[in-house]
Each structure stands twice: as structure tokens, then as C-alpha cells.
Amino acid sequence: MSCSSRVVDERGQGAVEYALLLMTVGLVLVVAVTLLGSTLGELYCRINAAFPGSSSGGCVVAITRADYDEGRQELSLGATVDGGYDPYTTLTAAPGGLMASNDEGYYLTIPLPGCPCRVVVTSSGGTSASVTVGVAVSTTEFSSLLSE
Numbered sequence: 001m002s003c004s005s006r007v008v009d010e011r012g013q014g015a016v017e018y019a020l021l022l023m024t025v026g027l028v029l030v031v032a033v034t035l036l037g038s039t040l041g042e043l044y045c046r047i048n049a050a051f052p053g054s055s056s057g058g059c060v061v062a063i064t065r066a067d068y069d070e071g072r073q074e075l076s077l078g079a080t081v082d083g084g085y086d087p088y089t090t091l092t093a094a095p096g097g098l099m100a101s102n103d104e105g106y107y108l109t110i111p112l113p114g115c116p117c118r119v120v121v122t123s124s125g126g127t128s129a130s131v132t133v134g135v136a137v138s139t140t141e142f143s144s145l146l147s148e
Contacts, residue, residue, distance in 0.1 A: 061091065061121055061129040064105065068115045068133050075112050075133060079121050080105040090124045 065078030077096065081089045084105060091099040096110040096119065110119070115133050122128040 059125070059127060061123050061127050063119070063121055063129050063131045065107075066119065066131050066133045068112070068117075073111060073113055075110045075115065075117065075119065077108045077110060077119060077121070078105060079107075079129070081123055092122050092124075094120045094122070 060082050061079060062081075062083070063077065063079050065076065067076045068074075069076070075096075077093055077099070079091055079093075079099065081091065085101055085103055091101075091106045093099055093108050093110065095112070095117075096108050099106040099108040099121070101107070106121075118130060118132045120128055120130040
């Protein structure tokens with residue numbers, strides 16, 4: 001029997017190569033999204049916000065005020081989304097719950113038995129900001145902490 005008369009069955013080889021190629025592309029995408037996830041999410045948010053009538057989903061959440069009153073044992077919290085108020089976005093504080101809003105931003109008063117405490121504010125779009133509040137942090141001191 002000569003080598004030239006040998007028949008090699010290669011059926012299915014193309015499907016295996018195609019599957020390996022798809023797995024490699026999928027793995028590269030998973031690694032890229034994992035490494036660049038927050039950057040890509042913010043980019044998507046900003047592109048989405050550029051279209052008229054679309055919800056930005058709260059691209060940038062900023063805590064603008066966090067005052068703890070020891071006598072009343074409550075934390076007054078203020079926040080903005082993209083520098084103000086977005087009617088399509090809700091903010092939730094943990095602890096605390098859903099924040100109320102007006103034309104200037106979002107606000108919430110949280111009854112707390114004591115501080116220091118950590119508060120995380122999350123938008124309905126998934127972005128968040130956090131702050132640790134000490135017992136005697138005034139608005140002026142808080143503003144200087146944000147600028148550092």
C-alpha cells in the first residue's frame with residue numbers, strides 16, 4: 001500500500017478550529033471587559049447621555065454634603081448626579097434608602113445612633129460614591145476632604 005492511496009478523513013476539523021477560534025475571542029473579550037469594565041461603563045454612560053431624551057443613568061455620582069448631628073443622632077446627606085439632578089436617575093444610600101430629590105440634587109436624612117460611619121450612594125445606573133463620616137465633620141471640613 002502506498003502513501004498516496006491512503007485516504008485521511010478530515011470531516012469535522014473545520015468545526016473544531018472554528019470552536020477554538022470562538023473560545024479564544026470570547027476569552028479575550030472577558031479579560032478586556034474585566035480589566036476595562038468601569039472605564040467602558042462610564043464611556044457607554046456618557047455616549048448614552050449625549051442622545052436627546054435618553055437617561056444618562058447617573059454617570060458621575062458625587063456626595064456633596066454629609067453632616068452628622070450628634071444631638072439629634074442623624075446624618076444629613078446631599079448628592080448630585082452629573083453635577084445636578086437627573087429626572088431619569090434615582091439614588092439610593094446605604095444605610096438610608098431612596099434619596100429624595102429637587103431641582104438642585106438629592107438629599108436624605110438618616111437616623112444613626114453614632115458615627116464614624118460609611119455611606120455609599122448608588123445610582124440606578126450602577127455608579128456609586130462613598131464617604132466615611134466622622135463625629136464632628138462640618139460641611140466646610142467635608143468640602144476640604146473632597147478637594148484633597
